[in-house]
Amino acid sequence: MALLEVENLQVHFRTLDGVTRAVDGVSFHVNEGETLAVVGESGCGKSVTAMSILRLVPEPPGRIAGSIRFQGRELLTLSDREMRGIRGNDISMVFQEPMTSLNPVLTVGRQIRETLRLHQGLDNKAATARAVEMLALVGIPDPRQCVRQFPHQLSGGMRQRVMIAIALACNPKLLVADEPTTALDVTIQAQVLGLMQELKRRVGAAIVLITHDLGVVAEVAERVMVMYAGHKVEEAPVAELFRAPLHPYTQGLLGAVPKLGSSLTGAQTRLAEIPGQVPDLKLRIEGCVFAGRCALATDLCRAIAPALEAKAQRHFAACHFAPRAAAAA
Amino acid sequence: MSALLEVNDLKKHFPVRSGRFGFGAAWLRAVDGVSLHVDRGETLALVGESGCGKSTVGRAILRLFDITAGQVVLDGRRIDDLPADAMRPLRRRMQAVFQDPFSSLNPRMRVRDIVAEPMRNFALATTRREINQRINVLMDKVRLPRDAVGRWPHEFSGGQRQRIGIARALAAEPDLIVCDEAVSALDVSVKAQIVNLLDDLQQELGLALLFISHDLAIVEHMTHRVAVMYLGKIVEVAPKRNIFAAPRHPYTRALLSAVPVPEPGAARQRIILKGDVPSPINPPAGCRFHTRCPYVFERCRTEEPELRLTGDGRHFAACHLNDLPPAENPMTSAIVAD
Numbered sequence: 001m002a003l004l005e006v007e008n009l010q011v012h013f014r015t016l017d018g019v020t021r022a023v024d025g026v027s028f029h030v031n032e033g034e035t036l037a038v039v040g041e042s043g044c045g046k047s048v049t050a051m052s053i054l055r056l057v058p059e060p061p062g063r064i065a066g067s068i069r070f071q072g073r074e075l076l077t078l079s080d081r082e083m084r085g086i087r088g089n090d091i092s093m094v095f096q097e098p099m100t101s102l103n104p105v106l107t108v109g110r111q112i113r114e115t116l117r118l119h120q121g122l123d124n125k126a127a128t129a130r131a132v133e134m135l136a137l138v139g140i141p142d143p144r145q146c147v148r149q150f151p152h153q154l155s156g157g158m159r160q161r162v163m164i165a166i167a168l169a170c171n172p173k174l175l176v177a178d179e180p181t182t183a184l185d186v187t188i189q190a191q192v193l194g195l196m197q198e199l200k201r202r203v204g205a206a207i208v209l210i211t212h213d214l215g216v217v218a219e220v221a222e223r224v225m226v227m228y229a230g231h232k233v234e235e236a237p238v239a240e241l242f243r244a245p246l247h248p249y250t251q252g253l254l255g256a257v258p259k260l261g262s263s264l265t266g267a268q269t270r271l272a273e274i275p276g277q278v279p280d281l282k283l284r285i286e287g288c289v290f291a292g293r294c295a296l297a298t299d300l301c302r303a304i305a306p307a308l309e310a311k312a313q314r315h316f317a318a319c320h321f322a323p324r325a326a327a328a329a
Numbered sequence: 330m331s332a333l334l335e336v337n338d339l340k341k342h343f344p345v346r347s348g349r350f351g352f353g354a355a356w357l358r359a360v361d362g363v364s365l366h367v368d369r370g371e372t373l374a375l376v377g378e379s380g381c382g383k384s385t386v387g388r389a390i391l392r393l394f395d396i397t398a399g400q401v402v403l404d405g406r407r408i409d410d411l412p413a414d415a416m417r418p419l420r421r422r423m424q425a426v427f428q429d430p431f432s433s434l435n436p437r438m439r440v441r442d443i444v445a446e447p448m449r450n451f452a453l454a455t456t457r458r459e460i461n462q463r464i465n466v467l468m469d470k471v472r473l474p475r476d477a478v479g480r481w482p483h484e485f486s487g488g489q490r491q492r493i494g495i496a497r498a499l500a501a502e503p504d505l506i507v508c509d510e511a512v513s514a515l516d517v518s519v520k521a522q523i524v525n526l527l528d529d530l531q532q533e534l535g536l537a538l539l540f541i542s543h544d545l546a547i548v549e550h551m552t553h554r555v556a557v558m559y560l561g562k563i564v565e566v567a568p569k570r571n572i573f574a575a576p577r578h579p580y581t582r583a584l585l586s587a588v589p590v591p592e593p594g595a596a597r598q599r600i601i602l603k604g605d606v607p608s609p610i611n612p613p614a615g616c617r618f619h620t621r622c623p624y625v626f627e628r629c630r631t632e633e634p635e636l637r638l639t640g641d642g643r644h645f646a647a648c649h650l651n652d653l654p655p656a657e658n659p660m661t662s663a664i665v666a667d
Contacts, residue, residue: 041516042487141604155605156379185378185543187602190587194601212517215546215589238593256521258550260588264574271525271550274518277486 001072002029003206004053004174009066011048011057018282022048024230025066027308030174035200035207037221037238039214039253043278045230046210050178053208054093055083070174089119092167096179098159102151108135109147112166119170134165137202139195157188164195168203178210193220214257218242223314226250229279229289232308236315246311246322248294249274288319296321331405332366333537334390334423334505339363339399341385345610357610359385361561362399364636367505372531372538374548376584377558380606383541386558387507390539391425392416404504421451424498428510430490434482440493441478444468447501467496470533471526488519495526505537512547524551545588549573554643557581560617561609563636567644577639577646577660579622616649624650624659 011023023045030036038046051057052064055075068075070091075083087093095101103111112131116122122130128147135143138161151159160180167175180196181189197220200207211217217224217238224241226234226249234247245251255272276293279285287305291297300320308318340363342356360382367373375383389396392408401409408419424447427433434443444464448454454463468475471492482490491511498506508527512520528551531538542548548555549569556566557580565578576582583600602621607613613620619629628649636647650658 041518157605186545186587187378187583188605189589190599190601193589194599213589214517214591218591218593218595219589242591242593253517254591256518257591258521258524258546259592260546260549260585260590261573263549263569270528271521273522273525275522277488277519 003032003034003071004030004208005067005069006049006053007067007069009049009052009068010064011045011052012063012065014061014063015282020281021230021284022062022281023052026227026230026232027066028225028232028235030206030208032173033200033204033206035209035220035222037209037211037217037224038227039211039217039224040227041212041253041278043229043281044227046212046227047178049227050093050176050208050210053174053176054087054091056093085119088115088167088172089170090172091174091176092170092172094160094163094167094175094177094180096182098156098163098183099151101163102159104151106150107147108149108151108154108162111162112147112169115166115169130169131165134169135162137168137199138162138165139191140165155188156184157191160184160188160192161195164192164199168199168205171203172205174208175205176208176210179212180209181216182211182213189216196220214242214254226253229285230281231289231318233290233319234315234317235308236312240312240315244312244315246315246317247290247319248296248321249290250317252293333369333371333404334367334539335400335402336363336365336386336390337400337402339386339389339401340397341382341389341394342397355610358561358612359609360389361609361612363558363561363563365556365563365566367537367539369504369537370531370535371554372540372552374540374542374552374555375558376542376545376548376555378543378584378606380560380609381558382561382609383543383558384509387425387509387539387541391423391507392420418451421447421453421501422504423507424501424503424505425507425509426491426494426498426511428513430487430494430514433494434490434497436482438482439478440480440482443482443493444478444496444500447497451501453500453502463500467499470499470530471496486519487515488522491515491523492526495523495530499530499534503536505539507539507541509541510543511540513542513544520547527551545585557584560606560612562617562647564618564648565646566636567641567646571641571644575640575660577644577651578618578648579624579650579660580618581646582660583621583623616647 007027009023009026013020013022040046057064109131113127116127116130131147132143135146140146140161181192221238224238225232228249234250245254252274258271274293279292287303288301291301306318306320308316311317311322311324339360341360342358345355345357363386377383390401396409400407444467445460448460454460464478465475473492512523540552552569554568555572556563559580565581583602586600604621607620615631616629616634619625634647634649636645639646639651
């Protein structure tokens, strides 16, 4: 049994001018200790998927349907109280903006202690000791000093380390990281990614990493799921996805990324463009969601939405024209 | 041929209040002695991490504020000390494209008026017919449908808005466009569209670009030369190939090695820098990078290295390591494998 199983997840938002189908029928699973990357561009529904795992989508205007099972337990039917017992304890989250996701008027120490007191019933002294330990673990130079500081006294990279310390304080089994390094500079990003990798080895948590950066994916993920306009269009082990992407959207995405060192090999060419833009999620899309921008699209694509099928071993794609490897039964 | 734009020893210090009730003013040295030049039709990329002063350099060149010291020379004429009325006609020759396409277009103006404004300001076209004609040409150039001119900015996506911003910049028929993180806020597939567009426009119109960015992969794709900034100073400037093949400053090397490469399992040597960038209010003595440099030695802590020619004709770097004999210089191996 997988650690997390999501089936036919639908997250719709009722807005003034119609229903936005942010996530429209997405299924996936995360195994224990695994890193799954969810990739896609803005508005593809990747962050909403992440938020719904923790049931952080405001309802209303949002509405979550489908099934999310964590260790076999259905999360969508839990009471708020039961859900609070899971958040921060079994499943925790790291957000993109370390500036806005920490409370500016509470010290760092107090914010870490809060989780520990609530979930593990530690007293103040024990919680402080554990907070210092966690801050040392995430590589904060002077953790004893840091517990007394306020978020604004820390740099962006340090704040993100604090976020990770809070997320890992209760030894969660699953860490949902929503663009954890996007707001950081590259040299700091390298530090934080290295830290996440190392902590994963030590704590053994599974990670769902939401990102738009294919470089980050290549570096830390084991399996990748590509989303487009609220749908999952491809899923494969990371090496396979980069070696042989099957969905035209994934292919376009990979072609559009400039590669470092391209000027040296003479391989520098024009960047591949994906013409057009993401469709409006308020309109119901008949057929394939990518058909409007796809070079291969035919009448078949515009009429019938392709199902997500196994095209090769552990490699799934939702495209009528993706070649099927002989190995896939 | 003289350069289109020359910047000599540019400094911009901002006052910051510190201490009790603002007594004891301090200065934030955002830019602290930067010299560079951009030739006609050339792209110079200015790269660095947040807070290194790269945007301040761009804004100082555009004269969006007065500078503390130094010179900005446009086409042989010093512009940093010109009075406002003498500056005005020169502003036509330098235009800007900004990062955030959502806040850099006036939401109460239709696309037509946004693009026509520079033409009216600089009297490039006066009659309605002439203006409309030019707008149509510009829309074609930035590959937007001609009927988009009657719509409002909020009706467009980020990439399309950036095209409108580019059309507005081109409307003034500039010689130089300062692109301040012009593609950073865009999604991968749209980013590629805008990068290609800027590339084409440069070739077609012979524009010079000052491309300010933190994204080295994008920079490598579209620039001729690269200047790397750290804490208000340029630490290295060289033709693209030199920077990416054989960087001569440890910061450039660390920056390059930190970029995640979209290639799973790619074996790379990564230099992870320790700590954060020091504060520009109180920069470290000696070499500003010495607090994070993996190769720091005694001289770096006391003596500030100058930006000097190293090796190849146009490769400048500010690092004491380059004074060592090649055998002792740790910066010999390539970072990005061929």
